[in-house]
Every structure is written in C-alpha cells, then in structure tokens.
Amino acid sequence: MRVTSNVLSEEQAAFLVRQRVARLATADGAGNPHAVPVCYSLAQSSIYIALDEKPKDVPVSHLKRVRNILENPHVALIADRYTEDWGLLAFVMVRGKAELLDPDTEEHTAAVRLLRGKYHQYEEMRIEENPIIAIRPENAVSWGALDKQGASGANVLDTIHGRRSVRRYLQKGVPEDLVERVLEAARWAPSPHGRQPWRFAVITKEETKERLADAMGEEWRANLEMEGQRAEVVEKRLEGSRRRLLDAPVLVLICLYLEDLDVYPDAQRQHGETTMAVQSLGAAAQNALLAAYDSGLDAGWMCAPLFCPEKVVEVLGLDARLVPHALLTLGYAEGDPPKRRSRKALDELVVYRD
Ligand SMILES: Cc1cc2nc3c(=O)[nH]c(=O)nc-3n(C[C@H](O)[C@H](O)[C@H](O)COP(=O)(O)O)c2cc1C
Numbered sequence: 353m354r355v356t357s358n359v360l361s362e363e364q365a366a367f368l369v370r371q372r373v374a375r376l377a378t379a380d381g382a383g384n385p386h387a388v389p390v391c392y393s394l395a396q397s398s399i400y401i402a403l404d405e406k407p408k409d410v411p412v413s414h415l416k417r418v419r420n421i422l423e424n425p426h427v428a429l430i431a432d433r434y435t436e437d438w439g440l441l442a443f444v445m446v447r448g449k450a451e452l453l454d455p456d457t458e459e460h461t462a463a464v465r466l467l468r469g470k471y472h473q474y475e476e477m478r479i480e481e482n483p484i485i486a487i488r489p490e491n492a493v494s495w496g497a498l499d500k501q502g503a504s505g506a507n508v509l510d511t512i513h514g515r516r517s518v519r520r521y522l523q524k525g526v527p528e529d530l531v532e533r534v535l536e537a538a539r540w541a542p543s544p545h546g547r548q549p550w551r552f553a554v555i556t557k558e559e560t561k562e563r564l565a566d567a568m569g570e571e572w573r574a575n576l577e578m579e580g581q582r583a584e585v586v587e588k589r590l591e592g593s594r595r596r597l598l599d600a601p602v603l604v605l606i607c608l609y610l611e612d613l614d615v616y617p618d619a620q621r622q623h624g625e626t627t628m629a630v631q632s633l634g635a636a637a638q639n640a641l642l643a644a645y646d647s648g649l650d651a652g653w654m655c656a657p658l659f660c661p662e663k664v665v666e667v668l669g670l671d672a673r674l675v676p677h678a679l680l681t682l683g684y685a686e687g688d689p690p691k692r693r694s695r696k697a698l699d700e701l702v703v704y705r706d
Pocket of ligand 1: 516517
C-alpha cells in the first residue's frame with residue numbers, strides 16, 4: 353500500500369504503513385503526559401486508531417486518552433523498530449491534532465474498513481460502534497534506517513539465508529508462545545481456494561515421542577532390511593533418527609487434510625487438486641521453519657511420517673482423515689548451527705523468456 357501525505361515523506365509513510373504498533377502520547381489540560389501502545393492505520397491525511405474491545409476496565413468514553421484528547425487535542429504518535437542490529441533502528445514521530453470521529457459518518461466507516469484491512473482481529477470486534485481517534489498530522493520527524501524491510505528488522509532474505517536444518521538439540525524447553533508463533537505462520541500459508549488443507553499435531557511429551565519413534569522406526573527398519581542394508585548400518589540409522597525425535601523438545605506433525613477440497617469427476621483434475629494441497633503443505637512447513645528461525649528457534653524437517661501415515665495416525669490417536677506428511681523438530685541447536693548447505697546458482701535454475 354502506498355500512502356502519500358503533505359506532512360509525511362514517502363519513506364516515513366511507508367514505514368508507518370509497515371509497522372504494526374505505535375505509541376500514542378496525549379496530555380490533559382494541565383499538560384500531564386500519558387502514553388499507550390496503539391494499533392493504527394494510516395490514510396492519506398489522517399492516522400486512525402480504534403477504541404476497541406480489548407479488555408479494558410472502563411467504558412471507552414472514560415479512557416484517559418479520550419478524556420485527554422477532549423481537553424487538549426495535541427497528540428504525538430511514534431512508531432519505531434528495535435533490533436539487536438543497531439544499523440536497523442528507526443522511528444517516525446508524527447505530531448498533530450486529534451479528534452473523535454462519530455460512528456456512522458463516512459470517514460468513520462472508511463477508517464473502520466482501513467483498520468480491519470490491516471488487523472484481521474478487528475473483523476471480530478464491533479469497532480464500528482465506538483468513536484475512532486483521527487490524528488491530523490501537522491509535522492513528522494524520523495530517524496534511522498526507515499527503508500529496511502521486515503517487521504522484526506531482519507530482512508526476509510536474511511531470514512531465508514540464515515535458516516538451516518538442525519538435527520541435534522539442547523535439552524531446553526521451548527516457550528509455548530514461540531510454538532504458537534510458528535503455528536500462526538503456518539496458518540497463513542497460501543492454499544488452494546484458501547481451504548487450508550493441513551492440520552498440525554504438537555507433541556512434547558516424552559512417552560508420546562517414544563511411541564511415535566517406535567512406530568516409525570519399525571517401518572523404517574523393515575524398509576532398510578528389505579533393501580538388504582547391513583545390520584549395523586540399519587541400527588545406526590535407526591538410532592540416529594530416534595535420538596533426533598527424542599531430543600527435540602517439540603515436534604510438529606504436519607498432516608494433509610483433503611476433506612474440504614473440490615471433488616472432480618475426472619482423475620486428472622482430482623490429481624491436480626491433491627497436488628495443490630501437497631504444495632500448500634510445503635508452503636505451510638516453510639512458513640513454520642522461517643518463523644521458528646525468526647523467533648530464535650532452530651528447526652528440522654523429517655519426512656519419516658510420509659512413509660507410514662496410518663501407523664502415525666494410530667499411535668497418536670489422530671482423526672483418520674489426516675495424512676501425516678512431515679515432522680518438524682523445534683528447539684535450540686546443540687553446538688554451532690550446521691554449516692549452510694550450498695545452493696545451485698540462479699543461472700542454473702532460471703531461464704528468462706522475454
Ligand atoms: C520434503 C523434505 C523432506 C525432508 N526430509 C528430511 C529428513 O527426513 N531428514 C533430514 O535430516 N532432513 C530432511 N529434510 C531437510 C533437507 O535435508 C534439508 O532441507 C536440505 O539438506 C538443505 O539443508 P538446509 O535446510 O540446512 O538448508 C527434508 C527437506 C524437505 C524439503
């Protein structure tokens with residue numbers, strides 16, 4: 353989204369559009385300051401802030417920020433980016449006058465639409481029933497690397513380049529909110545018709561991991577023996593795989609779920625539909641891996657469930673309509689993270705056709 357304004361430079365506006373949270377400073381009639389974090393949307397000549405239903409103990413009209421604005425319309429809003437790489441620090445501060453938009457006015461309706469466009473959480477909240485704060489910017493100041501992309505400060509390519517498959521973990525638990533962040537990233541993967549043909553099972557208990565490792569190990573042993581592998585090779589590979597499963601503090605099993613997909617009378621289109629679902633599962637897995645890395649976690653991908661899906665469903669007591677495809681291990685890498693595996697050069701992978 354590109355927003356231009358007389359007060360904000362294009363760079364400042366782009367930075368404000370990208371940030372998810374800002375701080376709104378108001379002051380009462382006597383000049384006593386007050387600041388709160390706010391979600392906001394930027395439009396051509398205003399910044400909008402909803403008075404929403406996040407748990408608050410007073411009616412919106414009693415909120416300090418609202419009372420302050422009624423007493424003294426001068427406000428400041430600051431959005432900033434902090435990262436440990438101080439070369440990426442930046443902020444934009446906008447000063448201006450604030451007013452409260454009454455529900456059912458044209459501008460209020462447009463502001464609600466903008467806010468819901470930026471924050472999907474507002475779709476479930478009745479923000480249209482409360483006034484909206486509109487800041488009319490009068491001046492803006494900024495500092496730092498406004499033009500660097502990425503919500504956390506890391507450029508998305510840095511995250512992609514930095515991630516690598518980890519196969520040995522420290523015995524250190526993973527906070528639940530980080531696991532949820534990983535799952536949240538997976539949830540936002542692109543999917544055919546937006547049907548999200550995947551489900552996730554999170555496994556953290558030792559005994560469940562052991563049951564899973566036993567079930568998958570049995571199948572793998574049978575396959576390796578069938579291939580005529582030497583007994584000690586079979587034992588070594590099975591032991592390695594079992595250790596990976598048991599060492600990883602969290603396992604996320606990604607399953608295909610085809611029930612909501614379209615059904616075709618011909619095999620070719622049906623096959624295409626299933627392939628799209630598998631492609632989408634890969635996208636969900638990659639979202640999860642990148643979010644894990646971005647959250648300071650390490651992760652790995654194990655394909656073992658793909659080769660014994662029914663056994664995995666049975667041993668974990670999952671819905672029989674799920675088809676386990678991939679197991680992601682999550683935790684903190686033991687020792688130095690593995691070296692980055694090299695990649696083919698782009699000119700080996702890409703042709704350009706004008
Ligand atoms: C579909 C798929 C299945 C994979 N299965 C396994 C696996 O079973 N065991 C394993 O150690 N790595 C597995 N990997 C990880 C790859 O070996 C790894 O991504 C690749 O070697 C590149 O290394 P990097 O991820 O560190 O860049 C799998 C990756 C994908 C995409």
